[in-house]
Amino acid sequence: MLSFEQKLAIIESFAELERKDVSLGRVNFQYPGSVHDKKNVVYHLHPNGNGFVYAGLLPDCPADDKGFVNIRDLPEHELRSLIADSIRSLSTAAEPAQASGQPRSERWTGTGNQSLTLKFEDDFWYIFAGLNLDSVFETYEEAVEYLQEEGFSRS
Numbered sequence: 001m002l003s004f005e006q007k008l009a010i011i012e013s014f015a016e017l018e019r020k021d022v023s024l025g026r027v028n029f030q031y032p033g034s035v036h037d038k039k040n041v042v043y044h045l046h047p048n049g050n051g052f053v054y055a056g057l058l059p060d061c062p063a064d065d066k067g068f069v070n071i072r073d074l075p076e077h078e079l080r081s082l083i084a085d086s087i088r089s090l091s092t093a094a095e096p097a098q099a100s101g102q103p104r105s106e107r108w109t110g111t112g113n114q115s116l117t118l119k120f121e122d123d124f125w126y127i128f129a130g131l132n133l134d135s136v137f138e139t140y141e142e143a144v145e146y147l148q149e150e151g152f153s154r155s
Contacts, residue, residue: 001073004047010079011042016087026051034090036141041086043068053082056144057089059154067145108152116152118143 002010008027011017017029022044029042038054045051049072056067061082063069071079104120117128125143127134137143147153 001049002076002079004045004049006076007045007049007051007071007079010076011045011083014041014083014087017041017083031087031090035092036090037139038067038090038141041083041090042071045071053079054086054090055082056141056148058085061085063148065145065149067148107155108147109155110150110152114152115155116147118147 011029012019014029016033017031020028020030022028025047026044027042028040028044030039031041032039036057038056041054043052043054051071052068053071054067055061055063055069061069069082071082074082106118108116108118110116115129116134119126119128120140125137125140127136127143127147135143135146137146
């Protein structure tokens with residue numbers, strides 16, 4: 001396991017991140033260039049080596065319900081890669097329309113082969129269960145958070 005100092009050195013090597021000291025000796029690192037509501041890339045890095053990196057916009061990344069991955073036991077190459085991917089994901093706005101002009105659409109699956117469709121239309125994100133409207137959200141992030149809380153994952 002990397003020490004607090006080693007993790008700090010790795011994180012500080014990303015010039016685009018800003019350090020924010022918080023309580024109990026913990027440190028956050030924010031990405032001010034984020035095009036999303038989320039700014040924290042590294043959250044509550046603690047002197048004991050525990051901490052979290054935001055991965056809520058990364059497909060196939062085992063994040064908690066708030067979109068964070070625990071970095072306590074990550075080796076250096078995985079930590080660097082995760083931070084770089086997080087910054088990249090926060091640098092890119094969710095594309096509301098594909099090049100063809102058709103609305104963006106994603107399929108999400110849950111337990112028991114349940115399937116939902118997330119679609120961007122008319123400046124809103126809609127979740128459909130088949131042809132039935134399930135929910136409506138103003139942002140992609142809110143829709144994804146809802147789907148993850150309900151136990152769904154991107155197909």
